[in-house]
Amino acid sequence: MNSKSPSNSHTSAYSLSRQLGVYFLLAIVFVVGLLLVLNQLAGLMGTATQEAQAVDIANNSISAALSEEPPQLDSSKTTDASSGLVLGHVMEGLLRMDLKDRLGPAIAERWDVTPTHATFWLRKDAKWSDGQPITAADFIFAWQLALKPETGSEYASLLYPIENAEAINSGELPTSALGLSAPDPQTLVVKLARPMAFFDKLVVFPTFLPIREDFYKATQGRFGSDAEELLYSGPYVIKNWVHGASMLLERNPHYWDSTRGKLAQVNFAYITSDATATLNFFKDKRIALAGLQAENLTEALRLKWPIRRFADGTVFYMEFNHRVDRLSRNLNFRKAIQHSLDMEELVYKVTKLPGYMPGKSLFPEWLIGVEKPLREEYPASTVDIDRAEAKAYLELAQKELGLKDFPEITLLTGDNPVSNIQSEWLQEVLKKTLGLTIKIDKQIFKQRLAKMSSGDFDLLLGGWGPDYNDPLTFGDLFASWNLNNRGRYSSETMDALILTAQSATATPDRMEAFGDIQQQLFDDVVILPMYERGITYVVHPQLKGVKRRVIGASIDYTYAYIDPDA
Amino acid sequence: MLRYTLKRLALGILTVWFIATATFFGMHAVPGDPLSSDKSTTAKIRANLEAKYGLDKPLLTQYAIYLKNISQGDFGISFTQENRQVNDIIKEHFPISAILGILAIVFAALGGILWGALTALYRNRWPDSVIMFLVILGISVPSFVIAAISQMFLVNINAFAGTTILPVGGWGTVWHMIVPAMVLGLSTMAYLTRLMRSSMLEIVNTDYIRTAQSKGLPKTRIFSRHQLRNAILPVITVLGPAIAGITTGGFVVEIVFAIPGLGRYFVEAIQQLDYTVIMGTTVFYGAFLVFMVILVDLLYGWIDPRVRINP
Amino acid sequence: MSEPSTTTWHPSPSDFAPKPKHKSADAITRPAMSYWQDAWRRLKENKRALFSLYLIIGLVTFTLAGPYLWTIDPSAQDLDQIGITPGANRNVTIAPAYQPWYGPTNELYYDDDNALGLTLVGDATSQAVRLAWKSTLRGPGSAPYSDQFNHGYVIYRTLFALEPSDAFGLPLMETKNHFFEDRLDLQPTDYYYTVVALDSQGLETGQFATIALTVKRVITILEAQQRGLTKNGAVVEGDQIELALHPFGTDYLGRDMLARLIYGGQVSLFIGIFAPLLYVLLGVIYGSIAGFMGGGIDQLMMRFADFAVALPFLLFMILLKVIFGIGPGESGVLPMLVAMVILLWPAPARLVRGQILQIREESYVSASQLLGASTNYLIFRHMIPNTMGVILVTITFQVPSAIFTEAFLSFIGMGVAPPTPSWGSMCNDGIKSMLTRPHELFFPALFISITVLAFNLLGDGLRDSLDARMRNRE
DSSP: OOTTOGGGSHHHHHHHHHHHHHHHHHHHHHHHHHHHHHHHHHHHTTOOOOOOOSEETTTTEEEEEESSOOSOOOTTTOOSHHHHHHHHHHOOOSEEEOTTSOEEESSEEEEEEOSSEEEEEEOTTOBOTTSOBOOHHHHHHHHHHHHSGGGOOTTGGGGTTBTTHHHHHTTSSOGGGSSEEOSSTTEEEEEBSSOOTTHHHHTTSGGGSOOOHHHHHHTTTOTTSSGGGOOOOSSEEEEEEETTTEEEEEEOTTOSOTTSOOSSEEEEEEEOOOHHHHHHHHHTTSOSEEEOOGGGHHHHHHTTOOEEEEEEEEEEEEEEOOSTTOGGGOHHHHHHHHTTOOHHHIIIIIIOOTTOEEOOOSSOTTOBOSSSBHHHHSOOOOOOOOHHHHHHHHHHHHHHHTOSSOOOEEEEEOSSHHHHHHHHHHHHHHHHHHOOOEEEEEOOHHHHHHHHHHTOOSEEEEEEOOSSSSTHHHHTTTSTTOTTOTTOOOOHHHHHHHHHHHHOOSHHHHHHHHHHHHHHHHHTTOEEEEEEEEEEEEEOTTEEOOEEOSSSOSEEOTTOEEOTTO | OHHHHHHHHHHHHHHHHHHHHHHHHHHHTSSSOTTOOSSOOOHHHHHHHHHHHTTTSOHHHHHHHHHHHHHTTOOOBOSSSTTOBHHHHHHHHHHHHHHHHHHHHHHHHHHHHHHHHHHHHTTTSHHHHHHHHHHHHHHHSOHHHHHHHHHHHHHHHHHHHTSOSSOSSOOSSHHHHHHHHHHHHHHHHHHHHHHHHHHHHHHHTSHHHHHHHHTTOOHHHIIIIIIIHHHHHHHHHHHHHHHHHHHHTTHHHHHHTTOOOHHHHHHHHHHHTOHHHHHHHHHHHHHHHHHHHHHHHHHHHHHOGGGOOOO | OOOOOSSOOOOOGGGGSOOOOOTTOOOOSSOOOOHHHHHHHHHHHOHHHHHHHHHHHHHHHHHHHHHHHSOOOTTOOOTTSTTOOTTOOOEEEEOOOOOOOOSOOSOOOOOTTSTTOOEEESOOBSSOEEEEOOOOOBOSTTOOBOGGGOOOEEEEEESSOOOTTSOOOEEEEEESSSEEEEOSSOOSSEEEEEEEEEOTTSOEEEEEEEEEEEOBOEEOHHHHHHTTOOOSSOOOTTOEEEOOOOTTOBOTTSOBHHHHHHHHHHHHHHHHHHHHHHHHHHHHHHHHHHHHHOHHHHHHHHHHHHHHHHSOHHHHHHHHHHHHOOOTTOOSHHHHHHHHHHHHSHHHHHHHHHHHHHHHHSHHHHHHHHTTOOHHHIIIIIIHHHHHHHHHHHHHHHHHHHHHHHHHHHHTTOSSOTTOOOHHHHHHHHHHTTTTOTHHHHHHHHHHHHHHHHHHHHHHHHHHHHOGGGGGOO
16 A cells, blocks of 8 residues: 555654644643533532542541432332332331331330220420421321322322221322321321231331421422422431432431431442442442442452341242133142252352342241241241152143143243343253243333233242231232232132231231241242342441341441441 | 524424434333332222323323423423432433543544554554554453443552542542543544544545645644644544444443433333333433534534535 | 538437447456456455454354354253353262251260361261351350350351451351351362351350361262263262363353353344344445435435434334333344344445445446446446445444444343343353453453454455455555
8 A cells, every 4th residue: 555655754753753742742631621621510510429438437427329219208109128228217207126126116105006096105305307396297197198099109008007098098088087186296096997916017117207298298299309308307317319329318416316326427429230330339448338249259258358148038939820821820830840949059059149048938037926936936848859759740730731742931030130040040940850941031120010910921030028027018918809919829718818817916816827828828839939038248347236127228327336446 | 504504403303303203102112111010009099190190191192292391391200200300300410421421522532533643653563553452452342341340440459559549430520530431432432543544544645745745844744734634534524423322322331330320310211111211311312412413514514624515 | 500411310229239249359458357356356465354254254153063063052050060260170079969957966076176166067068068066055154054145156158268357258147056057159169167156135256166178079970960971881979070061161050151152152143243234235225215216205215314313322222122022032132133223224325325326427327328228237237336345344344333232232131131142141241250250251252352353354354455446556
């Protein structure tokens, strides 16, 4: 080509590149100038990440990361874990779970539940973050709000034990008909629609948090969408909420309980669902707590980090489709699968995280029965994983169904990496042991929900996290009327047991009902428990007293403190 | 010139309408809807929510209402971030993506021009080989791999130095921007380097350079006044599409570096089928790109005397 | 003005008949060479492009012939060899099947080196590591044994030797028993187990004990037979055999990386090559119709192309992926292909139209038209050959971006559905374990890089050699 190019001689290239060097310098000056301008711009927009330091001893402050941004913090409508975490710090309701996970007083000093009524006596020194006292009226307003049909609260059904609640929620009665009364500002009397021995356990849930009417109305429909659109009753207030970026919590000066809120600031400096990024922030000493994935364990061990584990109380299971035209309606088919899936292999070899426990029951291990854990009082039945037996069941099913060959089975699953691994494992195991062909149907969240509701699946990977601290939060899942019973399992025995569990007043009777539900789920192979999820995480060595919770704020910093000597 | 501009603008608006329509009907064709949720709701609650968001009306009515609203610049309320306007979401998060994009483009353009010129000067000698090797790396490794690896390097550098030299992620100061912008601009820079190099080499053989040489102009003057200037022109033509690619391609960098840009919102909105946010971001980005391309075209006509726009 | 000549010439069709061929035309100095021969000659001289071409042929052969040469099933899971690196030790000992363990049955000899007398029960194998320790259930002083002082123990495990002030590693379990069985992901390597006693508050006391042990990888006879590891004849317990060979290591589910690279390559290359081929073809048809028709139709068609080109690509790619959805058991390759075709045809269409318009004005086309060439002749003799070069170059340069698009979609979780592998999704899986098992990222990334690079260099070479202007330059 153009080999005669004049710029090819050595000396000229040198002088020209010197000229280029000058341009290069100019370019750098330009870039630096541009950076300064952009810096100013970014600063002006107020979207800056708060200066994050994992543990800041001088300011008594810590930083952490949120995996997702709370969509909004209106407690009457909230549903997600991330909102639950933040609300657990900035709000307080009538009762709360204490450090030993027992039900304890909060804004209500004492309480009483009878078959007809529940009464809460509020403390006088409980104040909103603007200094006004928290009264029974604030609870009445909030609960009425959650039940209003226009609110569209997904958790309104938790309030149904209150008299007339269901009728109000369906628009048949005005909100004023709700069975709540306040004889004086410090007393809240709840009239129950039906006997409910554990009503006090329910009120821990965010839907039961107070909202003050005048403040709510002043926000003109923007309640809970920004830091200034909220009024706080908890140990912290949101000082600064930068959407998508960060959330800064600061101690609430009007909060009554001096044992909580030891840290002056809790800075949720990053919002990212990327596990690698979170871990990198921890490594860089930007955040004080980070979750670990199986892939990072070796690295964490090498760096000799203090690692913790915690079972977060969520149970994951495989659901069968019990609808009439489905293959999975056949009991022997379900038994064949039950006898081929070794959940220990799944937990010990595939998920590989120490917090996970192989699933044995719908009821996780942390639930308390009469006195001891429910699972100790009513141990779950197990099967031996046996290839020959599984095959025998499958042949039986084949005969009963009159099939020549088994068609392809559809497994509906989510689009996150964890479900990917599990469904791939499941597919391979069922192919190897039973010779079944599983089609993985991986769908984004909303499409999966649509398919779940319409019953467009044979097998389904699902899970359930507790809403309140009673076995019923799991126990009523497979009632024929429960919409979360995605496989539409329907059995009179089961429904009767659930009714007993719901309305019996004596705890032993209820627990026995749960034991029977567990057995029925096993005998009828309604679902196949896969595992109880565990969380493995690292904490900055100077940060002490972080409480992990099954219900409410999954990470609770309200009792946390900095130990400078550690 | 004015007539041309007006015509382009009118076409631009029509294009935005096309994008809005395509998105609207595409999105509603997806099975499922934003109101379905993990915990099943009763029919009554669902009906209430549908009424609130106008999903109970026939699709065409919804479309008409929607068009009316966006013509007034109102994208509605988000489904997931219930009490938040989509306009607010765009207003808060687009500037972040834009700043990152601008910086990436500047890095890419300056870097591309400089490296390209340098490789042309040192053709077939070691600076050429070294730079071209890096360029090849830049265009042949997926951006998310580069992003992840560069973040890992940042962590290790900080750990080695014992202090934060550059932040690992997040947003706010200029220090947060540098590495993500470089990662974002890398492939464009690599592309521009190649383009610049070949266009430099082509120009050396043109008549006007020969004329300038025979006139006895100093080499540096030929280089800066003729060679460099003319070689930059083709680079500028590809900047328009490059801006498009970079501003919408910010997803990866935004996810890896925890930057609260608009791209991340779009990905989340798709997962949640958040109609209004999907529509808002798509239409907004579409409009942005359409008018960016018009701007670049007009600018190009102004810079390059050979491309005078005929009225 | 003179009258027009009265002897006007009336042309007859025979006047337009081709002249008889001259046998003795002037000899041309250079040998005649078709456009393609010439291009191929110049491509051959470009070493880099030629090498890239061979590389591409090699890659395609690798993915197509690979399944016949390396017959391992890419979705078969070897759960004994999860995430192993290439060349890892494959020795395994035959052992009896795992039996549940409910604590030590007989009196054990406890190691007195540590306060808790932590000791290993039985062999440490990859099936289970069984530990037992002495009871510390004693009150202050010499108070008698009582369960009320048992506040439980925490068992830790780590891979690295412990220094005095180190954290103990991975907490495996809290228990009130005096034994513990670990089955979690045991690899044939050294482990350090620590048991710490808890106080009444559930906090760790200073009382702890650590033991080091080496885990031996074992397999049962049944498992060995099922996996076809017993090559010839029977094996008995205690025998050493070798696990299956994985030359490129395995992934997070113990699947063979080489097999996955081969099958993943099929997906990535299929999308990478066919998507550009299809949308460029569509664009060519659309563009040549528009260019050839001209006038109003051209205007209309090009306006529509302008609309389509304005759709933000990645946003619509994601949107279309969701709209098409992936049915159960489908790999999701086809929706991706269709989405790319829908979104990317306008650019080549514009390019081809521009070319056609340009060629239409060329004097050789006018000449040929004057000579009465039919439309078909014009299209096939002039238009297509003269745009072919541009089209080929465009396709070549579009391959890398199609491969990257697939990888990007995998990154945000919208790529091919599991268990179908693709290089992009393998990269995305590999990133998570980048620090501990770099081979899971390295190999797919390397394959993507090589492919992209080869297509880029080939594209450069093609552009140079197909450029007709370069024809006379040497």
